[in-house]
Amino acid sequence: xxxxxxxxxxxxxxxxxxxxxxxxxxxxxxxxxxxxxxxxxxxxxxxxxxxxxxxxxxxxxxxxxxxxxxxxxxxxxxxxxxxxxxxxxxxxxxxxxxxxxxxxxxxxxxxxxxxxxxxxxxxxxxxxxxxxxxxxxxxxxxxxxxxxxx
Amino acid sequence: xxxxxxxxxxxxxxxxxxxxxxxxxxxxxxxxxxxxxxxxxxxxxxxxxxxxxxxxxxxxxxxxxxxxxxxxxxxxxxxxxxxxxxxxxxxxxxxxxxxxxxxxxxxxxx
Numbered sequence: 363x364x365x366x367x368x369x370x371x372x373x374x375x376x377x378x379x380x381x382x383x384x385x386x387x388x389x390x391x392x393x394x395x396x397x398x399x400x401x402x403x404x405x406x407x408x409x410x411x412x413x414x415x416x417x418x419x420x421x422x423x424x425x426x427x428x429x430x431x432x433x434x435x436x437x438x439x440x441x442x443x444x445x446x447x448x449x450x451x452x453x454x455x456x457x458x459x460x461x462x463x464x465x466x467x468x469x470x471x472x473x474x475x476x477x478x479x480x481x482x483x484x485x486x487x488x489x490x491x492x493x494x495x496x497x498x499x500x501x502x503x504x505x506x507x508x509x510x511x512x
Numbered sequence: 513x514x515x516x517x518x519x520x521x522x523x524x525x526x527x528x529x530x531x532x533x534x535x536x537x538x539x540x541x542x543x544x545x546x547x548x549x550x551x552x553x554x555x556x557x558x559x560x561x562x563x564x565x566x567x568x569x570x571x572x573x574x575x576x577x578x579x580x581x582x583x584x585x586x587x588x589x590x591x592x593x594x595x596x597x598x599x600x601x602x603x604x605x606x607x608x609x610x611x612x613x614x615x616x617x618x619x620x621x622x
Contacts, residue, residue: 376534383531383564401564401595408566412534463578463608471603472567478602 366393367432374415374425374444379408386431393433399500402479403438409472410442410451410483410494418446418492433500437481440496449492450485452477513562515540523554523622529561532569541572545579553585556618560591565599577609586610588618 368389372378383404390400411427419425430441454473458465477483482497513530524547532540544555557573573589580587589611592600600606612618 379533379535398595404564405566405599408533412566412568457604460604460607463574463581471570475567475599475602 366434367430369428369430372411372427372429374419374427376412376415378427379411382407382411382429385429389431395438395500399438399498403440403496403498406476406479406483406496406498407440407442409476410496413451413472414442414444414446414449414492418444418449420447436499436501438498438500440494442492442494442496444492445490446492448487450487451494452483452485513540515543517543520619521622523556523619524552525556525558527558527561531564532562532572533564533566534568537568537572540569541575544572544576548576548579548583548585553580553583554622555580555585555587556615557587557589558591558615558618559589559593559596560615562593562596565596567603570599570603570605573609574605586622588612588621590615590618 368385370381370385372381386404386407387400389395390403407429414427425445428441428443432439451473454470456474457470476496480496480498481502482495484495486493486495513528513532513536516527516529518525518527526540526544528540530536547555555576577587587610589609591614592611597606597611600609600611610621612621
């Protein structure tokens with residue numbers, strides 16, 4: 363049986379987004395996850411990872427971001443861990459979605475997408491690390507099964 | 513991401529193929545704004561073969577739309593896959609961006 367958990371490390375560089383996507387797609391395939399579920403999880407992870415790279419480090423050194431993806435019953439559970447400055451993205455302000463094109467600001471949009479695509483996004487600061495835990499119920503994103511012919 | 517550029521009756525058409533994310537959005541932004549600087553006022557972005565978009569991609573589309581609006585120009589977005597369209601919807605962008613189903617519909621808007 364395929365392993366229900368995968369862990370990998372990414373460097374603090376946007377070019378790692380490809381590796382992130384490949385690792386997630388491979389896991390999704392082996393677990394038989396729907397394309398929609400993999401797409402939505404990929405986007406949430408992309409936004410949070412990009413956020414960490416853009417705002418998480420106050421030096422020029424290369425950092426490592428650890429990611430673990432696991433399937434626990436019907437929940438896809440993802441952990442993202444970095445050693446950057448304390449930052450809780452779940453506190454970010456929700457952008458005004460009712461605005462007109464002239465007023466529209468893009469800030470906070472990534473986090474807004476991540477929160478909407480996942481069922482849960484939780485933040486913890488633990489031993490000088492930022493730890494994000496994401497949860498998504500895989501049954502909700504699966505296409506409805508065709509009814510059996512009577 | 514691959515970008516195929518075409519010109520049809522003075523309309524700049526960009527066919528996107530692959531993933532529009534923080535890695536690829538800069539190249540796309542450069543292309544679009546070069547065209548706007550060169551006087552292009554009509555654009556269609558074809559999403560048919562775009563598999564993925566993140567907020568970095570949305571940012572470029574928004575920026576281009578605003579720039580063209582200032583120039584009295586026009587942009588149309590067409591043929592999005594369901595997942596991609598969902599991202600525009602969650603962002604609330606579908607309320608002010610001209611998203612249409614097909615290339616024909618996009619061309620007819622000019």
